[in-house]
Amino acid sequence: MKALILKRYGKSDQLAFADIPRPKIKPNEMLVQIFAAGLNPIDNVIPKGTFKPILKFKLPATMGSDLAGIVVEVGSRVTRFKPGDAVYASILDLGTGALAEFAVVPESAAAIKPANLDFVQAASIPMVGLTSWQALKERAHLKPGQKVFIPAGSGGIGTFAIQLAKHLGAKVGTTTSTANVSLVQRLGADEVVDYKKQAFEKVLQGYDVVLGTIKGDVIEKSIGILNPKSIIVSLIGPLDAAFARARSMNFLMAFVFGLMSAKIIRQAKKRGIEYSFLFVHPDGHQLAEIGKLLDAGHIQPVIDKVFPFNQAKEALAYLEEGRAKGKVVVSIV
Incomplete structure (x- = not known):
């Protein structure tokens, strides 16, 4: 089968298409024919070796983590799915990749594809959906009436997290460029700061949760907009000891x-604020x-651009530019 593989860490030119054997499944796994693969910023970070001490990659490795497709084979212990089912999943750090014609998907990582979404739309969801869910519901325990700051509201995480936070009854503040103000407002953002015109830390106040999505000093600056006993959940670091313990390091x-x-x-502690790092899990x-x-239509996929499979490397390069509104997806079939 055809796959986009990482030959070795270091440079982007170590990504290449290759014909590799179709993977074999274990009793608790399924073989899925991939129709579309959603891209995420981590897909551009992994080849650089940044996550080498953390992720379980055996090189050469197939790239990509988010997928939507059709089950073609199930293991003997799989009970929730059958051949022919349309599914979607994130397979990050599970030893296989999504930028391929077929992938092994553990039963525990998959769900039936939402009926009202096509495969491209469904493939755009898993990592941003799971990240937002695990950060806002599990870690922050976001409650109705609370205020959550989600920087970079027009990005992949932002466009989903804003909608989820609104569904949970929260008020949302975000940052974006002038061109994307109307987009984040349509998604439900209550307070929108145009970062090209204003500094968010001088505009926003009285927040209960910050979702850290941007590198740099944004997290440190966000401490000043939070109420005491609030929480910062960072997706971009710095990593903490609790993360190491959770992964049995x-x-x-x-x-x-x-x-x-x-x-x-x-x-953060000086202000009575809790900090934690979150690494999404399937x-x-x-x-x-x-x-x-x-x-139910409570959340809508936001897709910036769809690339054909033979342009997967170009899709990754486009994503790395950082200007996508929503998600970038690769159509496999």
Whole structure:
């Protein structure tokens, strides 16, 4: 089968198409014919080796994590799916990739594709949906009436997280460029700061949750807009010791990550604010719950551009430019 593989860490030119054997499944897995694969910023970070100490990649490795497709084979222990089912999933850090004609998907990572979405729309959802769900519902326990700050509202995470936060009854503040103000307002943002004209930390106040989505000093600046006993959930670091422990890393890694996050944790504690780093994990049951929201129309996919499979490298380059409104998807079939 055809797949986009990473030959070795370091440079972008280590990505190449290759013909590789169709993968074989274990009893708790399914073989899925991929119709579309959604791209995420981590797909451009992985080849650089940044996550080498964290992710379980065996090179050469097939790239991509989000997929939508049709089940063609199921293992002997699979009970929730059968051949012919349309499914979607995130398979990040599960030893296989989505930028291929077929992929192995553990039963635990998959959910039935929302009936009202096509495969391209469905493939745009898994990682941003799971990340938003795990950050806002599980980690922050976002409640109706609370205020959540979601920077970069027009990006892949932002466009989904805004809609989920509004569904949960929260008030949403965000940042975006002038051209995208109307987009984030349509998605439900209550307070929109045009970062080209204003500094968000001088405009926003009284927030209960911050979703860290942008590198740089945004997280440190966001401490000033939060109420006491609030929470910062960062998706971009710094990593913390709790993350190392959750992934059963050794004491040294926990110590190193603790040092990396010590400054922001110390600054947050001065204001009575909790800081934590979140690394998304695949979860088919959560995807099923997200699917209900999509089926009901409470959340709409936002897709910027769709590339054919033979332009997957160009799709990754486009995503890395950082100007996509919503998601970038690769159509496999």
